[in-house]
Amino acid sequence: MADKKLSGAGLRGQSAGETALCTVGKSGSGLTYRGYDIKELAEKVSFEEVAYLLAKGELPNQSQLDDYKKRLKSLRVLPQELKDVLERIPKDAHPMDVMRTGASMLGNLETEESFDEADAHIERLLATFPGMVLYWYRFTHDGVRIDTDSEELSIGAHFLRLLHDKSPSKLHADVMNTSLILYAEHEFNASTFTARVCASTLSDLHSCVTGAIGSLRGPLHGGANEAAMELIEDMKDADDAEQKLMGMLERKEKIMGFGHAIYRDFDPRNDIIKAWSKKLSEEVGDSRLYEVSARCEEVMRREKNLFPNADFFHASAYNYMGIPTKLFTPIFVMSRVTGWTAHVKEQRANNRIIRPSADYTGPESRAVPALNER
Numbered sequence: 001m002a003d004k005k006l007s008g009a010g011l012r013g014q015s016a017g018e019t020a021l022c023t024v025g026k027s028g029s030g031l032t033y034r035g036y037d038i039k040e041l042a043e044k045v046s047f048e049e050v051a052y053l054l055a056k057g058e059l060p061n062q063s064q065l066d067d068y069k070k071r072l073k074s075l076r077v078l079p080q081e082l083k084d085v086l087e088r089i090p091k092d093a094h095p096m097d098v099m100r101t102g103a104s105m106l107g108n109l110e111t112e113e114s115f116d117e118a119d120a121h122i123e124r125l126l127a128t129f130p131g132m133v134l135y136w137y138r139f140t141h142d143g144v145r146i147d148t149d150s151e152e153l154s155i156g157a158h159f160l161r162l163l164h165d166k167s168p169s170k171l172h173a174d175v176m177n178t179s180l181i182l183y184a185e186h187e188f189n190a191s192t193f194t195a196r197v198c199a200s201t202l203s204d205l206h207s208c209v210t211g212a213i214g215s216l217r218g219p220l221h222g223g224a225n226e227a228a229m230e231l232i233e234d235m236k237d238a239d240d241a242e243q244k245l246m247g248m249l250e251r252k253e254k255i256m257g258f259g260h261a262i263y264r265d266f267d268p269r270n271d272i273i274k275a276w277s278k279k280l281s282e283e284v285g286d287s288r289l290y291e292v293s294a295r296c297e298e299v300m301r302r303e304k305n306l307f308p309n310a311d312f313f314h315a316s317a318y319n320y321m322g323i324p325t326k327l328f329t330p331i332f333v334m335s336r337v338t339g340w341t342a343h344v345k346e347q348r349a350n351n352r353i354i355r356p357s358a359d360y361t362g363p364e365s366r367a368v369p370a371l372n373e374r
């Protein structure tokens, strides 16, 4: 992919506005949030610090961080009306649709009346998303009405606690923390652009986030982490992975979790989540998913010169932590809501309605025929 052309359909390579939030592939492969390299952030800070950085512009000091985490924890309780709605959504619904409905319902109950309230609504969404999806999941799958608060201060550990009814190990809490950092922000990707288009009409925050969830859901975007899991789960070992992948490539099928609209050589998030996936495989004592994933990476590089994006090794990492596949993309939402909402604020601060033009390819002007002449 070293010669990937950033032009053509899909607005590829065209600037659609300015941002101070993030650079993607600036030197072919880098990723920064407000000037900080993703690798350093993933090593040194918590997801809550990244959320604060994206929302407020700078990393918090200790007391700002303590206050922020305390405030987020205090915002986890769901309104009864929202819980009533979640209980009515069928068990076989996709959790991304549950989140879309949940975000929208919250917007009915706690409407953003003025843009001055944006920060409060952003914190509320960030605090409630884990409980929202897991209240529905645990009610419909386990028949229990969970308390959507927990003693866990970090959002990643809180999610695992609500899912498994027990405090996660340090390793699992660390993996969730890194995963949420990696997924937090990515410039003008499809879901963020959705949020910005919505914001440019001066719509409310919940509408922007609800639309963004809909865009993230698709398998060409966030949904690829679930699609990648479906790909690797039946691969018995590395040789089986190679054989199955070669068959798919021969049939010209798309391999989910590979390729990227912007990066040319590699996705800088891949090495980071791949290393955690390896650690998890050692902890679980079952290297199958890691090994088949690593072979898929080798084959795709060799056959197509394509590389795994952020989603591919997330599949095995989440699976090793006992997270059901259909909750993979919702975790992406729990993280990316920080990026989406920072972009909404940025759009509002310097707004012009986003309204591109189209090249017309339809028929020339013509007269409307009478009904009996058609």
Ligand SMILES: CC(=O)SCCNC(=O)CCNC(=O)[C@H](O)C(C)(C)COP(=O)(O)OP(=O)(O)OC[C@H]1O[C@@H](n2cnc3c(N)ncnc32)[C@H](O)[C@@H]1OP(=O)(O)O
Residues within 6 Å of the ligand: 004, 219, 220, 221, 222, 224, 253, 254, 255, 256, 257, 258, 259, 260, 261, 262, 304, 306, 309, 310, 311
């Ligand atoms: C967090 C995220 O959202 S990351 C993206 C997650 N999405 C996926 O993993 C889905 C699989 N990947 C893809 O569909 C694409 O690579 C996208 C959507 C990410 C990027 O799309 P584009 O920018 O249009 O891809 P690009 O221009 O690089 O494609 C070049 C060629 O490689 C092929 N290609 C790209 N990705 C793949 C893939 N995953 N499997 C097989 N072939 C692929 C394309 O079909 C294209 O071939 P062609 O020239 O013969 O038509």
Ligand SMILES: O=C([O-])CC(=O)C(=O)O
Residues within 6 Å of the ligand: 024, 183, 185, 186, 188, 189, 190, 221, 261, 262, 309, 310
């Ligand atoms: O930037 C993109 O097109 C997709 C992506 O990797 C992301 O949103 O994290």
